[in-house]
Amino acid sequence: MSLDVMRGMIMILLCAESCLVFVALKKIDLSRPGALIVAQLFHHPWHGLHFWDLVQPSFMFIAGAALYISYSRKLEKGITWGVNFKHVLYRSFKLFLFGVGLHCIYAGKPVWELWNVLTQLAFTSVIAYLIINRSYSFQLLFSLALLLLTEELYRYVKVPRFDSPFVAYHNFGAYLDTVLMGKINMDGWVAINIIPTAAHTIWGVLAGKLLISSHEHTYKIRVLLLTGFIALVLGFGLDLLNITPIIKRISTSSFVLASGGWVLLMLAAIYWLVDVKKQTKYAWICTVIGMNAIFIYIFFETVGIQWVNGTMAIFTGSLIHLLIGLSVKITDLISALATWTAEWALCYWLYKHKIFFKL
Incomplete structure (x- = not known):
């Protein structure tokens, strides 16, 4: 719950x-x-972290948890990974269309823009599902590899005018947007965020797997707290040591780690309050919209x-x-x-x- x-x-x-x-x-x-x-x-204008910067990672994370729980229930009904994969692809296709369609509504005309959270979720859901049967360690290492890949692309792909990794409008993500959409987002968002933010969805899958497991409540909370604190230390450490700044708009690795850490801690707190202490009197206020x-x-x-x-x-x-x-x-x-x-x-x-x- x-x-x-x-x-x-x-x-x-x-x-x-x-x-x-x-x-x-x-x-x-x-x-x-x-x-x-x-x-x-x-949202923070650029380098830094506000509370509102945690909402989208939470959205992607919960989607990953729901993906795993839904998949596990279908397995119990005899629905195979392959059969369910078709459903995941179809659902992701609809999410993609809705994401693109929303930008047309925002603009008041047909546009080709890939910055909406639903568009991102369409891709991250597929990525997470492709490795959903692998071990905890494999999925964790895969998610970290996605962050490393993003770091490499931003730092070492040198394109004239787009060779400043962490400068708005002059980074690799902005360059790729000119290739994919022929434009740059004036607020600094980039479509390639689908790669690093897939980590949030993968971590959601792992959290969903943990929460429906047979482990004791205390074990689940310890895991969520420990991984949350580790992610926070890594994320803020990269920022404070001037290695990689925390920038939400281009989903730097430090941002993904720091925001993921906060999300894990929030889930631990909510899990303790709702599922362990059974404080559910007002939970319906949230669940009716969820x-x-x-x-x-x-x-x-x-x-x-x-x-x-x-x-x-x-x-x-x-x-x-x-x-x-x-x-x-x-x-x-x-x-x-x-x-x-x-x-x-x-x-x-x-x-x-x-x-x-x-x-």
């Missing part, structure tokens, strides 16, 4: 971002501590952004401002919170009616 809760928490946060809750908070004149906290709800994770993500990134956000603003924040003259900064926050609540309520309604959308 801990995985369901964690997935729901991730989706609640992503929904809040799409509903502009964080943007509204940022507009309010907060004290310095408050402003520092709100800053954590946005049960339709892909649906609600696509919903709030399409219908939500295009229509719901604006419509809710008219009948909540704008109306309140008109009636009682409350500050626009405050009414914007009210609108965002109302939209956030409405989209969660949609998931609750689907959950109560046992409607679950699957890819």
Whole structure:
């Protein structure tokens, strides 16, 4: 159940971002501590790590855990690796199409852009599945090899104007984007992130395998804590020693390790609270949205952004401002919170009616 809760928490946060809750908070004149906290709800501009930089790794990680648990259940039903591989490929193809389609919606016209998290997940899921039957050590070493490969490509592939490994717009990832898409992302994101972030999905597979194993709770928590701390030390060590900076937008090896470490520690905490201590009274708040994770993500990134956000603003924040003259900064926050609540309520309604959308 801990995985369901964690997935729901991730989706609640992503929904809040799409509903502009964080943007509204940022507009309010907060004290310095408050402003520092709100800053954590946005991606770091380049070199560094914010809380929000952990959401996408968590998303990829949980997808990996779900991939393994689903696969193990199918094995019990007699469905072979090969037969299930066709399903994984088909699902990944749909994720890829949704990812590309979302960028067309963002742009308001047909575009060929490969930066969406669903596009990345389409590739990382296939990579993780190809080695899903291998040992823990093999999968771990394979994931580290992906990080090493990324390091080598950034450091040693020298292309004029793209030969600065960790400089925005002038790195190997940016160059590859010009080859694949004929453009560079103005925020510094790169499509080749599918290689290093596959490690997050692979580690999710390993975590899923661990959590459904017959080991004692204490053993599982020790493994999650130990591997989490090791990943944190390696990630921040690479950064502090000026070997590889932590940069989320190009998913440097130090970023993948550091963010993966935090995700493992978060999972350990949630597992202890939910599955060991059985503190599940309010878990449903998260699970109702986590049960339709892909649906609600696509919903709030399409219908939500295009229509719901604006419509809710008219009948909540704008109306309140008109009636009682409350500050626009405050009414914007009210609108965002109302939209956030409405989209969660949609998931609750689907959950109560046992409607679950699957890819």
